[in-house]
Amino acid sequence: MVFNHEFIHAYHFSLGLYDNKYSEASASNYSYFYLKIHNLENQALQGFKDKIIKYPSTYSWKPLAKIFNLGIVPL
Structure with a gap:
């Protein structure tokens, strides 16, 4: 889970999404x-x-x- 949480941040960065507030909200979600x-x-x-x-x-x-596989299936 921790790896995937940080991977989500890397994913955002790779897309050019640099707002840490939103990245943290998504990864925390x-x-x-x-x-x-x-x-x-x-x-x-x-x-x-x-x-x-x-x-x-x-x-x-x-x-x-x-x-x-992030370990959960999103709705």
């Missing part, structure tokens, strides 16, 4: 749902949830899930 889906409730779960804000669809991590 992924991490939150990964922990939730895999029943890994812990302190990090709330930490990720607190960083999630509305972000533009261009920052979505879901296109990556069509290329790489």
Whole structure:
């Protein structure tokens, strides 16, 4: 999950998306749902949830899930 979280940031950078606020919101969204889906409730779960804000669809991590196994299936 940590690798994928950081990979999402790299993905944004490769697309020329440099707004760290939105990149962090998207990566935290992924991490939150990964922990939730895999029943890994812990302190990090709330930490990720607190960083999630509305972000533009261009920052979505879901296109990556069509290329790489991120450990969860996006809705």
